[in-house]
Amino acid sequence: MTETLAPAAGAYAARPVAEIAASLPGATAVFRRHKLDFCCGGQAPLAEAAAARGADLGAVEAELAALMPGEAAAPEATEDLITLIETRYHATHRRELPELVRLARRVEAVHGDRAEAPHGLADLLSEIGVELEEHMQKEEQVLFPLMRRGGHPMIGHPIGMMRHEHDSHGAQLRALDALTTGGVPPEGACNTWRALYAGTRKLTDDLMEHIHLENNVLFPRFGA
Numbered sequence: 001m002t003e004t005l006a007p008a009a010g011a012y013a014a015r016p017v018a019e020i021a022a023s024l025p026g027a028t029a030v031f032r033r034h035k036l037d038f039c040c041g042g043q044a045p046l047a048e049a050a051a052a053r054g055a056d057l058g059a060v061e062a063e064l065a066a067l068m069p070g071e072a073a074a075p076e077a078t079e080d081l082i083t084l085i086e087t088r089y090h091a092t093h094r095r096e097l098p099e100l101v102r103l104a105r106r107v108e109a110v111h112g113d114r115a116e117a118p119h120g121l122a123d124l125l126s127e128i129g130v131e132l133e134e135h136m137q138k139e140e141q142v143l144f145p146l147m148r149r150g151g152h153p154m155i156g157h158p159i160g161m162m163r164h165e166h167d168s169h170g171a172q173l174r175a176l177d178a179l180t181t182g183g184v185p186p187e188g189a190c191n192t193w194r195a196l197y198a199g200t201r202k203l204t205d206d207l208m209e210h211i212h213l214e215n216n217v218l219f220p221r222f223g224a
Helices: 017-023 027-033 046-053 057-065 078-111 121-148 156-179 191-222
Strands: none
Touching (some): 017 027, 027 191, 078 191
16 A cells, blocks of 8 residues: 655655655645646656756645545555446547547637637647547556456566657647636637637646546555
């Protein structure tokens, strides 16, 4: 079982962000609020990550210290963790991304004359969807079956490929954040525009949590 970090302010600055996220239930929500990367860039110490984003380290540590115990942690059984990833994240991405693309094309078509219009957002979301689908199929057809059988001497190779692709997803999320001004719609945005940005915020949260569970919880169980 992963030991939970003692919730004391000041105890986190030197710890890698990914380690905190993997061992302290609720920490990922704190990191998302402060736009701290706990998935692809999670090996940086919290103090360094906060400085890079201009976040208030003291405020972040206070929020971490205030987390109440009892929030659901990642399943201990690997089979259960893989099933969670497939049902909670893979299925959600497949369900929600096509609708986001549709909304983005509508907003770009109707409001393309506005300076704040997210030009190119539909194409970016389509690209994210295509790459995510290819990535998830590799996991479902190759990597996860190996893990369900207890591993393989060469499992480090496909895990390394997945980590590399996660880095690409992280770059796409940064581009998404820039195009949508952090998912904040402009003043006077229509309901479709607002729904689109609410959806992109959720996509970002879901994909960061998805990558975190794989990079920092699942993959280390296989020595990678």
